[in-house]
Amino acid sequence: MATEHVSLTIDGRSVSVPAGASIWDAAARLGIHIPVLCHDPRLRPVGVCRLCVVDTGERTLAAACVRPCQDGMEVRTDSEEVEAHRRMLLELLLSEQPDRSAREETTGDDALYALARRYGIREILLPDGGEGTPRGRDASSPVIDVDHQACILCDRCVRGCDEIQHNDVITRTGKGYGTRIAFDLDVSMAESTCVSCGECVAVCPTGALTHKAVRGLRLEEGA
Amino acid sequence: MKRFADALSRAAAQPVRSRAVDTLCPYCGVGCAVTYVADTERNRILYARGRDGAANAGRLCVKGRYGFDYADHAQRLTHPLIRRESAYPKGQLSPLEKRPEKPGGPVDYDDLLPHFREASWDEALDLVAGRFKAIRDRDGGQALAGLGSAKGSNEEAYLFQKLVRAVFGSNNVDHCTRLCHASSVAALVEGIGSGAVTNIVRDIARADVAFLTGCNPTANHPVAATFMKEAAQAGTRLIVVNSRRPIIAEHAALYLPIRPGTDVALHNALLHVLIRDDLVDHAFIRERTEGFEQLAETVKAYPPERAARLCDVPAQDIERAARMIGDAHAVLFFWGMGISQHTHGTDNARGLISLAMITGNVGRPGTGLHPLRGQNNVQGASDAGLIPMFYPDYQPVDDEDVRRRFEQAWGVQLSPQPGLTVTEMIKAARSGKVRGMYILGENPFVSDPDVNKVREGLTNLEFLAVQDIFLTETAEFADVILPASSFMEKTGSYTNTDRRVQLGSPVLDLPGEARQDWELICEIGRRMGFAMEYGSVAQVFDEFAAATRAYATLSHTALGARGRWYPCADPEHSEGDPIVFQDSFPSGKARLVPARFQPAEEQPDADYPFVLSTGRVLEHWHTGTMTRRSRALDAISPEGFMEVHPGDARSLGLRDGDVATVRSRRGEVRIRARITDAVLPGTVFIPMHFREACANLLTDPRIDPDGKIPGFKFCAVSVQAERCDVGVVSAPHR
Numbered sequence A: 001m002a003t004e005h006v007s008l009t010i011d012g013r014s015v016s017v018p019a020g021a022s023i024w025d026a027a028a029r030l031g032i033h034i035p036v037l038c039h040d041p042r043l044r045p046v047g048v049c050r051l052c053v054v055d056t057g058e059r060t061l062a063a064a065c066v067r068p069c070q071d072g073m074e075v076r077t078d079s080e081e082v083e084a085h086r087r088m089l090l091e092l093l094l095s096e097q098p099d100r101s102a103r104e105e106t107t108g109d110d111a112l113y114a115l116a117r118r119y120g121i122r123e124i125l126l127p128d129g130g131e132g133t134p135r136g137r138d139a140s141s142p143v144i145d146v147d148h149q150a151c152i153l154c155d156r157c158v159r160g161c162d163e164i165q166h167n168d169v170i171t172r173t174g175k176g177y178g179t180r181i182a183f184d185l186d187v188s189m190a191e192s193t194c195v196s197c198g199e200c201v202a203v204c205p206t207g208a209l210t211h212k213a214v215r216g217l218r219l220e221e222g223a
Numbered sequence B: 001m002k003r004f005a006d007a008l009s010r011a012a013a014q015p016v017r018s019r020a021v022d023t024l025c026p027y028c029g030v031g032c033a034v035t036y037v038a039d040t041e042r043n044r045i046l047y048a049r050g051r052d053g054a055a056n057a058g059r060l061c062v063k064g065r066y067g068f069d070y071a072d073h074a075q076r077l078t079h080p081l082i083r084r085e086s087a088y089p090k091g092q093l094s095p096l097e098k099r100p101e102k103p104g105g106p107v108d109y110d111d112l113l114p115h116f117r118e119a120s121w122d123e124a125l126d127l128v129a130g131r132f133k134a135i136r137d138r139d140g141g142q143a144l145a146g147l148g149s150a151k152g153s154n155e156e157a158y159l160f161q162k163l164v165r166a167v168f169g170s171n172n173v174d175h176c177t178r179l180c181h182a183s184s185v186a187a188l189v190e191g192i193g194s195g196a197v198t199n200i201v202r203d204i205a206r207a208d209v210a211f212l213t214g215c216n217p218t219a220n221h222p223v224a225a226t227f228m229k230e231a232a233q234a235g236t237r238l239i240v241v242n243s244r245r246p247i248i249a250e251h252a253a254l255y256l257p258i259r260p261g262t263d264v265a266l267h268n269a270l271l272h273v274l275i276r277d278d279l280v281d282h283a284f285i286r287e288r289t290e291g292f293e294q295l296a297e298t299v300k301a302y303p304p305e306r307a308a309r310l311c312d313v314p315a316q317d318i319e320r321a322a323r324m325i326g327d328a329h330a331v332l333f334f335w336g337m338g339i340s341q342h343t344h345g346t347d348n349a350r351g352l353i354s355l356a357m358i359t360g361n362v363g364r365p366g367t368g369l370h371p372l373r374g375q376n377n378v379q380g381a382s383d384a385g386l387i388p389m390f391y392p393d394y395q396p397v398d399d400e401d402v403r404r405r406f407e408q409a410w411g412v413q414l415s416p417q418p419g420l421t422v423t424e425m426i427k428a429a430r431s432g433k434v435r436g437m438y439i440l441g442e443n444p445f446v447s448d449p450d451v452n453k454v455r456e457g458l459t460n461l462e463f464l465a466v467q468d469i470f471l472t473e474t475a476e477f478a479d480v481i482l483p484a485s486s487f488m489e490k491t492g493s494y495t496n497t498d499r500r501v502q503l504g505s506p507v508l509d510l511p512g513e514a515r516q517d518w519e520l521i522c523e524i525g526r527r528m529g530f531a532m533e534y535g536s537v538a539q540v541f542d543e544f545a546a547a548t549r550a551y552a553t554l555s556h557t558a559l560g561a562r563g564r565w566y567p568c569a570d571p572e573h574s575e576g577d578p579i580v581f582q583d584s585f586p587s588g589k590a591r592l593v594p595a596r597f598q599p600a601e602e603q604p605d606a607d608y609p610f611v612l613s614t615g616r617v618l619e620h621w622h623t624g625t626m627t628r629r630s631r632a633l634d635a636i637s638p639e640g641f642m643e644v645h646p647g648d649a650r651s652l653g654l655r656d657g658d659v660a661t662v663r664s665r666r667g668e669v670r671i672r673a674r675i676t677d678a679v680l681p682g683t684v685f686i687p688m689h690f691r692e693a694c695a696n697l698l699t700d701p702r703i704d705p706d707g708k709i710p711g712f713k714f715c716a717v718s719v720q721a722e723r724c725d726v727g728v729v730s731a732p733h734r
Helices: A023-029 A080-095 A102-106 A111-118 A156-164 A199-203 B062-066 B109-115 B121-139 B154-168 B182-192 B201-206 B222-234 B247-251 B263-276 B282-288 B292-299 B304-311 B315-327 B345-358 B378-383 B400-410 B422-431 B451-460 B517-527 B537-546 B631-636 B646-652
Strands: A005-010 A013-018 A144-147 A170-173 A180-183 A209-211 A217-221 B014-024 B033-039 B044-050 B081-083 B116-118 B144-147 B209-213 B237-242 B254-257 B331-335 B368-371 B436-440 B463-468 B480-483 B492-495 B500-504 B610-615 B642-644 B659-663 B668-675 B683-687 B715-722
Touching (some): A013 A023, B044 B062, B109 B116, B121 B436, B121 B480, B144 B154, B154 B400, B154 B492, B182 B345, B209 B315, B237 B247, B463 B517, B646 B668
Parallel strands (some): A217 B014, B144 B436, B209 B237, B463 B480
Antiparallel strands (some): A144 A209, B014 B033
């Protein structure tokens, strides 16, 4: 039985994808990289960061990573409204970030910083959400640094731990501004059942989870 | 207002020039593909990124992710070393009483180095070649033996066995497969004519039921375990059998905590129920197997009630397991050293082969036989002929046609007599039959059973050359130590548990004067008068591949960045065969070999009331030579321990963390107790990695008659609590 396909246009270009494919995946086929923080092709999409919103002509913007393509859909990934929306989300996220990102400083692959550069954000006009209410750090693991203040609650580490490695150690705890990731029943990483596979660091888009071994070293990868 | 300029420019950290190299993880048989990012100026690895390999899909475990820094450890050997005159007569160099201020850890260099002097490569290699030649010319090739390594590449393994066979003049060449899966290979070769796995690990996704016995994949094959857990979540039902509850049991549909050493009884009872209830595949039995009648006759005597008594699991659980296997469309059988490391290890594996065969569970997706191989290249080292009875590709040394072919290819006369295995070499060293040994990347003084006897053997050798990257416990007995290459510094191919042949690439430069292992093997051959000239590692691979059927179509170029499964008829267009034996076995029909239950020889008694099983922990590798020199792994798992059941701990007066003395008929160790109900009452568990609490002081050197593998998983010990609140002050190898 042949897979059913749906046809749509993204930024005016036609594409046909298997039914059920997300707009994000369809756009990737066209070489259009819709910005996203909470999604990674190795993970089940959850649509929590909302950076991948696109205009489908409906009343509200849709998160491309979870929204399935529909036949005849006309999608805009870069309309003014979409870009303004993303910019505001980025500013909100950045307003709570610590002054330094342990990921950007070392391996240089902080996805939030990369987007900040892409959107030309240099100053945050919003009040500093992190000031006076730091979410804290956890340096208990011999290999992994946890900076809760840099965490954007994208759930990538939770899914990396649960759905890639199946170790089921990381979860969320707390409410509102105090929400953060936690290990087991909210013990330190070292005391938890964490097996230090490092998958959480591998999937984390920010400076929240980083390798201790590279701390303080700015890696300049070349040949 | 907040500014991001500083952070965005990454100004705060110290700049480091780095280089990313696509290679493999050096540790286990899963064979994860990885990218290591190295600091090019300081010649050290900084961090690891998972690569989308066939076996790991980007996943890594703690060893691959954080265990790379052994390679740039300050204790790397950088000069050839020759034992000083004053260090003779030979013996162990570490003091028997360990100073209390230096508890634990690997060999203390301060104890060893004063007994060696640095030498030039020419002096060291001439000495090695000269002494081996003198022994060979005086006592014959049988007086020399070589222990190769499953940590080395296929090319190194091929050259090593060629050196021993063509230059030393005997088949006395073996490696640590003898200690891990020799019995599985013996049973598989006897049963189907091939020792490799039939289906890859990730095929578990297509299995209805997976039978996992005597294995602890979350610790020993951690990335493979992620695919097993994933399959369990997606609906594959796991039957887990073990005498020490593994973490994977949490994902099992059925867990059978069997009494140690009773696997044959369990397998026979499962076969009994399957045959009794006619849950067998008659067409498969008829067309693809022989010996069913005799098997059926033997297992008649094993109704589940009898096995329940022997194995100490409920009869209805055995019935249920048999029904799950019999009702399933596809069952995949995985096993580890809990099956193989017994004096009846071959019988254990025979039972698993029979289970798969009579239910027709071979040659299809989601079925098959998969002995989980331990070392990163234990499959390849075996394929390359690092085995005393086989040339490359399991061609028997006592087959005249085969021998003639190799004599022609190598241009020398070869010995028709199968050589000595690991444990037999040590015995022969004690008795004086073996006078000289070349040990490359092995550490028998920690890894072999009954190390007190190993000490006698190594002491008694007239000449021992050790080639390694660190001073190992075994190197204490060496006359010459050759500083060699770590995984991170070499090019070579490695064959994982899935039969996937993959290329490793150098990430670091060799430290000091250390040299490539393959060059050193060739140097020794050359200096003994046998030309071993190769322009590159790829050229060695070609010679090896040409001597085999399995690798014949492969080359370094054909392997590319992702490797290939063998057999691979057309490497240009295909990744190779993830499933083999769809239509027939190399031996034609599979031979079903019945086994009768026999209790292990050393049963617990009044003096030694506990059964000791040895094994491994997630963070450590083999004798800890590498992992105990990894900062991260050592920090997470710094010392040895003994697991004991809470009930036993109570009657022994042991609290968690107390020090206990464990004795067997062969030795004793002092070790911290860890109380857990993962082990069964009456059993204790000690990991093998820690020299200062060396499990192999206790183990029984008796071997399986077919696989010649020692029964590491069963010996009788006594346990005595010792009230002591200070750290473990141990006497290594006393």
